[in-house]
Amino acid sequence: MENDLKTIYTDMLTQFPKEELKSFEEFEKNLKLPQCKLHVYKPEGEIVGYSVWFIDDEMEFLWLDYIAILKDFHSRGYGSLYLRDFIKEYSDKKYCFFEVEKPIDEQSIRRQKFYEKLGCKNTGIKYFFPNKYKKLEMDLLYLGINTDKAPEKEYTNAVIRKVHKIIHNSDWDALSKYEL
Numbered sequence: 001m002e003n004d005l006k007t008i009y010t011d012m013l014t015q016f017p018k019e020e021l022k023s024f025e026e027f028e029k030n031l032k033l034p035q036c037k038l039h040v041y042k043p044e045g046e047i048v049g050y051s052v053w054f055i056d057d058e059m060e061f062l063w064l065d066y067i068a069i070l071k072d073f074h075s076r077g078y079g080s081l082y083l084r085d086f087i088k089e090y091s092d093k094k095y096c097f098f099e100v101e102k103p104i105d106e107q108s109i110r111r112q113k114f115y116e117k118l119g120c121k122n123t124g125i126k127y128f129f130p131n132k133y134k135k136l137e138m139d140l141l142y143l144g145i146n147t148d149k150a151p152e153k154e155y156t157n158a159v160i161r162k163v164h165k166i167i168h169n170s171d172w173d174a175l176s177k178y179e180l
Contacts, residue, residue, distance in 0.1 A: 004040050005031070008050045015068045017101070019131050027052070030065075030167050041069075041082045048073045049082050054167050055090065059155075062087065062096040062145070063163050079114060087145060095151050097159060098141040099129055115141050123156050130168050 009024050022030070030036045035056055041049040049069035055062055069078045087096055100115055101108040120141040127140035140160070142151055151159075 004047075004050075005038060007047070008038070008040070011050075011068065011070060012066065015071070016066065019136050020101075020129065026169075033166065036065075036167060039086060041078070043078070043081075048078050051082070051086065053086075054163055055093075056159075056162065059159060059162065060092070060094045061159055062090055062093050063159070063167075064096065064098050065167060080118060083118060087143070091146055093145045094147050095159075096143045096145055097123075097156075097163075098143070099127065100139045100141055102137060102139060112139070119143055121150065123151065125153065125156055125160070127160070130164065 005024075005027065009027060012021060031038055031052075035054050037053045037055055039051045039053065040047055041051070047070065049067070051067040052065040053062055054065060064083075067079070067083065069082070090096075098115055098120060100111060103109040103112045120143045123140045123142050125140055127138055129136040129138045140156075142156070144150075
């Protein structure tokens, strides 16, 4: 896994805005947690993509921290197939949550459309991604896995608190109180 993580982090530096990336050391620390999982997508033996997940059995949710398809494999349908297959493995969970950039440029609009095509919906919660550069407002999307109902606001806020505390090393209640 160590070699995969180094290869993947090198790719992440090219595919994600610096405001959204954790340091390599933060990734290593998170991946030692039992709820965090690095998944490498190798449909035919070669790395095509990767994702980093927070998987919570107690509250029955998945939280996608990062997902990317290597540039050589873009626009071939791998992203949708990969995400659907991964989520299918966790059909016992209620929801999958996604932090997604606000649609402001061609690339972020494309990402939003990708998630919409998968059936994701906006939680309607004003969501902030914690980072060392600035408070970054993002859309928080969800996908029902074994339910058609939208998650209740109290449940979603509890999920956010847990994720912020464990993988973002942040206090959601403090972060969400002040405006941009």
